[in-house]
Amino acid sequence: xxxxxxxxxxxxxxxxxxxxxxxxxxxxxxxxxxxxxxxxxxxxxxxxxxxxxxxxxxxxxxxxxxxxxxxxxxxxxxxxxxxxxxxxxxxxxxxxxxxxxxxxxxxxxxxxxxx
Amino acid sequence: xxxxxxxxxxxxxxxxxxxxxxxxxxxxxxxxxxxxxxxxxxxxxxxxxxxxxxxxxxxxxxxxxxxxxxxxxxxxxxxxxxxxxxxxxxxxxxxxxxxxxxxxxxxxxxxxxx
Numbered sequence: 066x067x068x069x070x071x072x073x074x075x076x077x078x079x080x081x082x083x084x085x086x087x088x089x090x091x092x093x094x095x096x097x098x099x100x101x102x103x104x105x106x107x108x109x110x111x112x113x114x115x116x117x118x119x120x121x122x123x124x125x126x127x128x129x130x131x132x133x134x135x136x137x138x139x140x141x142x143x144x145x146x147x148x149x150x151x152x153x154x155x156x157x158x159x160x161x162x163x164x165x166x167x168x169x170x171x172x173x174x175x176x177x178x179x180x
Numbered sequence: 181x182x183x184x185x186x187x188x189x190x191x192x193x194x195x196x197x198x199x200x201x202x203x204x205x206x207x208x209x210x211x212x213x214x215x216x217x218x219x220x221x222x223x224x225x226x227x228x229x230x231x232x233x234x235x236x237x238x239x240x241x242x243x244x245x246x247x248x249x250x251x252x253x254x255x256x257x258x259x260x261x262x263x264x265x266x267x268x269x270x271x272x273x274x275x276x277x278x279x280x281x282x283x284x285x286x287x288x289x290x291x292x293x294x
Contacts, residue, residue, distance in 0.1 A: 069223070098281055107184075107270050107284030108224070121279035156224070165212035165274040166231060169282065171224040 067091040069172035071157050077178045083145035086175045090138070090159030096120075098169060099132055099142050102154040114140065115163055147179045182207050184273050186285035193261050194293045201256040201288050203271030211273040213254040214282065215245055219267040227269075230254060241265070266292045 070089040078084050090097050095116050100108035111130065113121040116137035125132065129148070134140040144151055154174040160167040185204045193199050205211060215227040228239025235247040245256045254271060268289050272282040 100281075105286070107272070107286050108282070109284070110281035113279060113281050121281055158224075163277075163280060165276045165280045168226055168229075171216075173221070173223045 069157055069159050069170055071155075071172040071175050073175055074173065075176050075178075077180065078147050079180050080149055081146040083143065084147050084177060085141055085143045086155050086157075086177075088140045088142070088157030088159075088172060090140075090157070091170055093161065094159035094170075095137070095162050096160045096167065097134060097140050098158040098160075099140070100156040100158065102156055102174070104153070108156055111142070120163065144177075147177075149179050152177055152179045182211070182273070182275065182283055184271050184283050184285040186269075186271055186288050188288045189286070190289045190291065192291040192293055195263055196260050199256075199258045199261045199265070199290070201269050201271075201290070203254045203256065203285060204252050205254065205271075205273050206252065207273060207275060209275070210249060211275050212280075213245075213247060214272040214274070215239065215243070215254075215256045216270045216272060216284075217241075217267050218270065218287075224270070227256070261290075261292055263292045263294070266290055 097114045099111040102108040111125045112132045114134045132142045156174045157172045158169040160169045183206045213230040216224045218224050227243045230247045268287045270287045271285045274280045
């Protein structure tokens with residue numbers, strides 16, 4: 066069964082360092098999402114891509130976060146510099162296309178700890 | 181602002197007993213509604229969804245949910261829980277359209293007593 070792949074699964078970094086997370090969506094899925102899940106909370110959307118274009122990045126802290134999906138397939142989320150409050154699970158999801166009727170499939174996540 | 185509320189942070193249920201998890205939403209128009217389950221070390225898995233039509237929807241693993249427009253609710257139910265149902269449950273909503281990222285509630289942690 067096709068799955069969304071994410072790496073690394075765990076990342077520990079010190080504050081002020083740069084970190085990057087990678088996501089490989091299910092093959093053929095045009096829409097890709099990054100969510101952040103703080104411990105004890107529900108996921109919150111950071112950015113949505115349709116192919117290589119950003120559809121929604123209104124909740125992305127653009128002073129330190131960046132996301133790209135250059136070829137419309139895999140995606141990278143970067144944080145520079147990392148802050149203590151960035152400790153969270155970063156989830157990637159993909160769907161066939163835009164529209165809530167297209168199910169979002171979630172990857173296992175990258176758990177980030179900032180010391 | 182659009183929001184999803186899950187009033188119960190933790191719920192404890194005996195194995196074999198029935199379950200109801202509450203979810204309320206605040207949206208300008210009726211959103212698309214979802215229930216996801218998250219087990220330790222696992223990704224989020226979709227249990228069921230409501231778009232329109234029949235207000236009682238069936239999902240996987242024996243779960244169902246009922247949409248009540250008058251109460252802005254979408255509660256999840258299961259007639260008889262199993263120990264393997266212990267997990268975190270999230271209600272989510274989307275306004276649809278192009279920017280269709282999900283708005284999640286804070287989750288309900290389900291504990292199953294033997």
